[in-house]
Amino acid sequence: MPVASVPRSPPRTIDALVRRHAEDAAFYWTQLDAAAMSPRIGLEGIARFQGLLGAHLDGLFVAGEIGQLAAFKALDRWMKPGEAYVAAWLSLRRDDAAALAAVMQLVARQPAVLLRGLIGALACLPADAASRSLRMLSGAPDNEIAQVAALRAAVLRGANGVRSLAHPVSHYLRSSSMHVAAAACRAAPVVPGDETSMLLLQGLLGTPGASAAPVRAEAAIALHAGRRATGGPATAALWQSIASQASVLSSATGWERRQAQRRLNRWVRCFGWMAPHGHGNLPGLFEFLPSRLGLGFALSHGDPAHLPYVVRQMAQPESAAYAGWVWQTLTGLPLPARASPLTREGAVSAALDGDDTLPLPDIAAVNAVHVDAPTGGRILLGQPLTVELADRLLADGTAVELHALASTALYFLQPGHAQARVGFHTLRRTPPSP
Template sequence: MSLYALDHVIAQHAEEAAFLWLLRDGAVVAPHYSLLDLTRLDTRVEAHLDGLCIAGEAGWAACSEQLEYREPGEVFVAAVLALESGEAARIRRVYEVVGAAPETQRGLVSAFGWVDRAWWRGEVRDLLVADSPFWRRLGLAAGSAQRVDPGRSLLAALEASDAALRATALRVAARLGRTDLLPAVQAQLTSDDEAVRFSAAWAATLLGDRGAAPRAAMAFVDADHPRFAAPALRVALRALPPNEGQSWLGHFAGRPQTLRHAVVAGGILGDPVHVPWLLEQMRIAEFARVAGESFTMITGVDLAYEDLEGEWPEGFEAGPTEHPEDDNVALDADEELSWPEAALVADWWGHHQAAFQAGQRYLLGHPLTPEHLRWGLCQGMQRQREAAALERKLLSPGEPLFETRARGNVQQQWLGLHTKNV
């Protein structure tokens, strides 16, 4: 093979690894990826990373060159190679790019979560004591990605003057199950900074607060906050008493700007009493697909597998259109969800509703027992798996939050699985 051909192959490894990581970055929150799907995608990423590693200096040169694009995927690939090499110059090169383009930081954090922690202990330790709050935030996030408790650095970050650092520390405390820090987390519920207030409400709820914290989180949903409403809803509604949750659903359903939150809330609450209303929403094109997802969250029925899908409604447009005067540039949030055929779903429900008890919460067709939540983590799709992880965390606030974004093979190890058994 000529030198040119070899360089071309190495460059392809770098490009494909970055592209597949970008695909993975979306897959971890997608409604159509399972743990097995994620594991297979991770295997493809690892194959290209192995090719770059085997190429030695030429592999690093290709990664370093692609860092000029300043994109998260390229940062991820270069960071994995740099961390696994242990070479200070390579790591410094990645840090320089991330420092100049902070929007790429999730690629670096993902790399810390990808490589074996033995490779990066010293690096994270150095980040945690950096002068810059930005790098200390990255250190906290990097350690949290592999369930590494930062110890005193976390305590210091909770008391930092930098709001972004405090917000990160709050979320890390919850992910690690640091219930001993609940009072310090609750103290931030009245912060002047909205990101800190949200993080405190989200974290305190997961750490066991069933009073002020979930209600503070619901305030973000009530205001339809563009950034915090959805994650606040997913956590807080699960922690509130069922009757209060139903009141929130009715409240959201009564306002056009929060109607989508009500549809999502039906699936979160998991009470089959809401199924008839969800069936009605399936007849409204704008909410049909997310109503179908909520129906599946409760019943566990796969709309595609059970032939309960319909066709894209004629004349309906979602996400960006081809009209030059249309200012809507938001992607279709429900792109990968099934289109439910409302009449067929209603017929299915008529034949199966006797198996469900009103007033009982269900996830994927079963009550929320620890055994079933583990099953959901093994067999569910990514959004369903996140729901199972949150429910399990709320049952055991002192345990780490199961990370459904971690490498597939690592998640399998946590669940005691082998690939062939997933």
């Protein structure tokens, strides 16, 4: 951190208290970030994490420069997204340019790891601070990390967030940086009527080079979200990007593997909404996707014809519990489960995936269940998935039903369905800010 922004050392007791605030705030943000992947964390758990995160952020904010220093030291030591979230949120909330510059220097060392925390901080700021921060970071010349963070956070904040950017989305779609262009693709359909951006997205579908796969994929998803593509070139571009990313995933390790898996998971779920039911190439998709990603596709595609595949994945130790949950989410039927607690070879992986407390399915009993699912369209909880069903679940659904809806239908309700999009953002994205 620049010397001018470093306060005097606080008394030891205060220093310990503030340091604990920084540590716990990072911990609870990390729990919230992981909650979106867990079928078992309901609204009560999310609300509890939100309240604890807000309390610790409040303590750091009241501590002023001392709180900022504690957050920066934690980030400098651990270099994890939770610490990046806390340090960035404080510097942006306090409008401390020197502290923000120091945080950005650390984020630039490991952007693949820390960018998620910076995006989360921008997404959770109060409206006035968010508008100021989005305009500042999106207007930073030759700083692709700042621009990507601003674009991604603007999407999470909706139309007002995108309107707070320093330039129109079309400006970023023309960027020579693949990272900036891909992030801009996500922002393009958020504000209806942006015809210039829609035309640019069509051109980005053909961006050459293996490194441009994210641009092609995000352009395809954006065109579909903007109701400008229901198949053809957009679907083909996303299919090719998924195949390319699956190859990257097969050789990646550590954090790079987690990032590749997160990206591929998003693309596969979006592809589930774009691909027509009954397409002849879909069996090939299941062949090259890892089991868990294949289950994610089956869930978002919502075709009861995939249920035999889902049942087969119950025999895979690393995905058995998740397969049971997908089967239950699609059919709406109680899952025949074993009485024993969850113990399997993939226990560590399962814990990271968030389904370590799910019951293991009894495969023989599942095969004996008669599933009378409607055909000819997408299903959820054994019913045709319609806007009316989604709205009803958002208004009156249980925590389990809400998670099922969020898991399968996050891309279903497009910009016209404000109630559902607000509901999803509240459930999955936005911890409160003091």
